[in-house]
Amino acid sequence: MTDRTDPQGLPLDPASVATLAERGLEFRPASLEGEAGEAYIRAVGHGFLEESISEERVEGFRRAMTAWRSAGVFDPASANPLSPVGTIGVQVLDLxxxxxxxxxxxxxxxxxxxxxxxxxxxxxxxxTGELRAAKAAGTPIAGLTVSEATIYGRYGFSPATTLAHWTIDTRRVQLTGPRPTGRYDAISREQALADAQHLHDRARRARPGEVGAWPMSWESLLGLLPGSKDTEKVRVVRYTDAAGGVRGLLVYTLKSHERDYAQHTLRVQHLLTDGAEGHAAMWRFALEHDLTTTVTTWNTAPDEPLLWMVGDQRGIQREEMDHHWLRILDVPAVLAARTYRVPGAVRLRVSDPLGLAAGEWVFRVLADGAAHLEPVGSPEGGGDPGEAGEGADGVATVSLDVATLSSMFLGGVRAGTLHAAGRILADPASVRWLDATFAPLVPPLLSLWY
Ligand SMILES: CC(C)(COP(=O)(O)OP(=O)(O)OC[C@H]1O[C@@H](n2cnc3c(N)ncnc32)[C@H](O)[C@@H]1OP(=O)(O)O)[C@@H](O)C(=O)NCCC(=O)NCCS
Structure with missing residues (x-):
C-alpha cells in the first residue's frame, strides 16, 4: 500500500501511461519547479481560462499546488514540449x-x-488512471468539485452534497436570532489564518461531506499567496465570546451600488463558526451592516439555520447547486465507515462502468447501527439471488450503479428520490428501509472548493 500522507509518492496508473504512450503522449509526474514547473502552472491557469498569469501569480499557484501530486500529459511533437497538454493533481484528504x-x-x-x-x-x-491508482493504493473513495456538471458522471462520480447561493434582502428579513454578548474585532487576513484553520478543523469534523484542510489551503482561500486577486477588498471580522474564546470569523467583501451609496452588497466568502453563538453573531454582523441592503453567499448549507432566524423567509432567494461529487471505490469499506438508523438487510447489487467497485453483498445493519457487508456467495451472504425480489435467504435485492450509491452514501440524497428517478431497482419496502436507515445524523455539506 502507498503512503497516503505523502502525495508525491502516489504512483501513476501504468495502464493509462501505456494507453497515452500508444498515442505518442507521455503521462508523467510534473515538477512545479523551474521552467517546466512554470509551464505546468500556466497550463492549469489557461485550462481554467485565467486571462493573464503574472510571475507573482505563478509563484502563488506554485505554493498553492505543492500539496498535490501534479501530473501532466506531454506531447513531445508539440511546439512547446515542456507545456503539458493535460494536467491533473491529486492528494488524499480526510472526508x-x-x-x-x-x-x-x-x-x-x-x-x-x-x-x-x-x-x-x-x-x-x-x-480512469487516477481511479485505478487510488484503488490500487487502498483508498476507498474518490472525490472532486466540478466546474461543469456533465464531465464526471461517466466515471462513476455523482453529487453527494449540494450548496446554496443565497441573496438576502436585509431590509426585509427582520433578524430574530439571538443577540451576541461577546465582542467583534476587525482583523487582518494574516491575523485570521490561525483562527480560520482552527474553526474549519472543528466544524469539518462535525459535518459529513467536508474535507480536512491541506497545506496552504487557508493561505490560498484567504488570498495570502502572491498574485491573489482582489485581496485588498477582503475584510475579516472575528467574534469572541464573553469567556474569551474565538467563536466565529466572517470573511467578506463589499460592493457598491451604481448610484445609491446606502445600497452596498456584502458578499460572504467564508463564515466559519464552531457553534450556535458564533453562527448567530456572524450573521447578525453581516445582516446589520450599515449602508448595505443585500447580503450574498455562495456556500450555504441546505439546512442553514438562518432561515429560522428571520421574520420573513421570502426575503431570502435561494439557488441550489450540486457540489461535492463522490465516487466509491470499495463498497464494503465505505458503507461500513458510517452508522445507520434502522436495523435490517438487503442484498446490494452494485454495477460500475469501470468495474472497480462492482459486486454483490448482503448489507446488514445491526441493532447498534453498525453495517456488516458479506459478499454474496459466502456462507453468511447467502446463495445466488434471483433477478429481482428475494434470494433464498429471504433478503430482497436492491440494484443500483456505483454513482447512485455514491450520492446516497452520506444521506444527502434519499433512496426514494433516486428510486423514483429510475436509478434504483428495488421493491417499495426496501426503498422505505433504505430511506430510513441512510438518514444522516447531520445533513452533508462541503463548504470549500478543491
Ligand atoms: C473537460 C475536459 C477536461 C475534457 O477533456 P478531453 O480530453 O477533451 O476529454 P476526453 O476526450 O477524454 O473525453 C472523455 C469524455 O468526456 C466527454 N467530454 C469531454 N469534455 C466534456 C465537456 N466539457 N462536457 C461534457 N462532456 C465532455 C467526451 O465526449 C467523452 O465522452 P465519452 O468518453 O463518453 O465518449 C477539457 O475539455 C477541459 O480542460 N476543459 C476546461 C477545464 C475544465 O472544465 N476542467 C474540469 C474542471 S472540474
Missing part, C-alpha cells in the same frame, strides 16, 4: 462521513486538457 468519523479520499483537482488536444481521450485516460 468526514459522520460526526467524528472520516475516510481517506483520493481528491482530484487541476483537471485540464489543452484546447489543441481536446476530445482525444486525454481526460478519460487521466481520470
Amino acid at each position: 468526514t462521513v459522520e460526526p467524528d468519523r472520516t475516510l481517506p479520499m483520493h481528491a482530484i483537482s487541476e483537471v485540464t486538457v489543452a484546447g489543441t488536444h481536446r476530445r482525444r481521450g486525454i481526460a478519460r485516460a487521466m481520470l
